[in-house]
Amino acid sequence: xxxxxxxxxxxxxxxxxxxxxxxxxxxxxxxxxxxxxxxxxxxxxxxxxxxxxxxxxxxxxxxxxxxxxxxxxxxxxxxxxxxxxxxxxxxxxxxxxxxxxxxxxxxxxxxxxxxxxxxxxxxxxxxxxxxxxxxxxxxxxxxxxxxxxxxxxxxxxxxxxxxxxxxxxxxxxxxxxxxxxxxxxxxxxxxxxxxxxxxxxxxxxxxxxxxxxxxxxxxxxxxxxxxxxxxxxxxxxxxxxxxxxxxxxxxxxxxxxxxxxxxxxxxxxxxxxxxxxxxxxxxxxxxxxxxxxxxxxxxxxxxxxxxxxxxxxxxxxxxxxxxxxxxxxxxxxxxxxxxxxxxxxxxxxxxxxxxxxxxxx
Ligand code: PMP
Numbered sequence: 001x002x003x004x005x006x007x008x009x010x011x012x013x014x015x016x017x018x019x020x021x022x023x024x025x026x027x028x029x030x031x032x033x034x035x036x037x038x039x040x041x042x043x044x045x046x047x048x049x050x051x052x053x054x055x056x057x058x059x060x061x062x063x064x065x066x067x068x069x070x071x072x073x074x075x076x077x078x079x080x081x082x083x084x085x086x087x088x089x090x091x092x093x094x095x096x097x098x099x100x101x102x103x104x105x106x107x108x109x110x111x112x113x114x115x116x117x118x119x120x121x122x123x124x125x126x127x128x129x130x131x132x133x134x135x136x137x138x139x140x141x142x143x144x145x146x147x148x149x150x151x152x153x154x155x156x157x158x159x160x161x162x163x164x165x166x167x168x169x170x171x172x173x174x175x176x177x178x179x180x181x182x183x184x185x186x187x188x189x190x191x192x193x194x195x196x197x198x199x200x201x202x203x204x205x206x207x208x209x210x211x212x213x214x215x216x217x218x219x220x221x222x223x224x225x226x227x228x229x230x231x232x233x234x235x236x237x238x239x240x241x242x243x244x245x246x247x248x249x250x251x252x253x254x255x256x257x258x259x260x261x262x263x264x265x266x267x268x269x270x271x272x273x274x275x276x277x278x279x280x281x282x283x284x285x286x287x288x289x290x291x292x293x294x295x296x297x298x299x300x301x302x303x304x305x306x307x308x309x310x311x312x313x314x315x316x317x318x319x320x321x322x323x324x325x326x327x328x329x330x331x332x333x334x335x336x337x338x339x340x341x342x343x344x345x346x347x348x349x350x351x352x353x354x355x356x357x358x359x360x361x
Contacts, residue, residue, distance in 0.1 A: 006341065008321065008335045009322070010336040011197040016254045037246040058248075077192060078110075082110045089145075091218075096117070099123070103154070121137050123157075139165060152298075153336075160293060169189025172191050174193045179339060180338070181262075190213055201244045204244035204245055213227075214228050299334065300330055306331070313325055
């Protein structure tokens with residue numbers, strides 16, 4: 001029973017309302033500790049409990065095998081763009097990158113500063129509106145790793161499959177898709193995500209890394225940039241982002257209450273289908289993305305008449321539908337419908353779109 005508007009921001013994004021309410025209720029005095037979580041020592045027993053509970057809930061949700069470490073880091077996914085090649089791309093080696101959009105390109109740009117990379121394929125010729133077919137990938141035998149972006153947040157393009165890379169470790173930037181559905185962690189060597197979409201507030205970055213990929217950084221790597229340092233210290237080599245870690249833990253509990261990731265996948269697929277159907281049914285709205293690669297989380301769409309963009313956004317806001325403006329590089333609209341967006345929010349958007357078309361079309 002929300003009285004708040006529906007927030008379609010791509011990130012930082014909507015959080016489950018019950019999580020915010022719980023955080024509010026616990027703000028001044030967490031579990032009779034007399035402290036706000038933000039005031040606790042990260043090494044005290046209260047926070048150690050919060051931290052390990054969050055990790056075990058995340059492990060349960062994703063089915064993370066024991067030979068993977070979970071790291072709770074700072075610096076955003078953008079830091080991982082650099083840390084991954086710093087740790088995992090040896091001198092004289094080569095890494096493969098699949099280029100499917102803005103965030104792949106950012107990862108590629110950072111890797112190029114560190115070492116040699118090969119572009120396994122690019123979908124730029126389609127203006128990043130599709131996912132490459134498996135047979136379009138030119139993979140380097142013995143590459144240090146293959147990096148890809150399963151969900152391109154800006155273009156709204158999602159891989160409908162996990163690339164097969166044999167013995168070469170697969171690295172995935174899951175910033176805008178982690179926890180949207182079950183995944184088979186074993187298919188990946190390394191998974192990372194900025195928290196501010198599907199996990200919690202900004203300031204926390206989740207890394208899930210297979211043991212054999214830890215400890216490969218050159219000896220002169222600064223401690224904060226070395227995964228082994230973070231893994232050996234339980235993500236507490238320095239002060240971790242404690243409050244964000246706590247809120248992420250509340251989100252993990254909430255996901256378990258919803259029935260876990262299988263249940264979330266059903267809901268997310270239904271929400272996305274509702275919105276894409278509304279777009280496809282009408283000549284007034286248009287989706288630029290190949291139907292085979294449409295994201296469940298980020299839904300870009302345009303108005304056939306761009307002169308109506310401004311009135312659309314103004315009236316949407318007045319109707320309680322926030323942050324629908326598309327990324328400046330793509331234009332048009334984008335509705336991000338992460339886990340925390342209730343189905344009622346998507347329903348309200350679809351109804352608004354039909355009403356806007358009726359009155360302005
Ligand atoms: N990768 C993807 C897929 C993203 O969506 C984003 C954030 N929009 C980033 C990386 C960058 O994340 P951060 O701002 O946490 O560095």
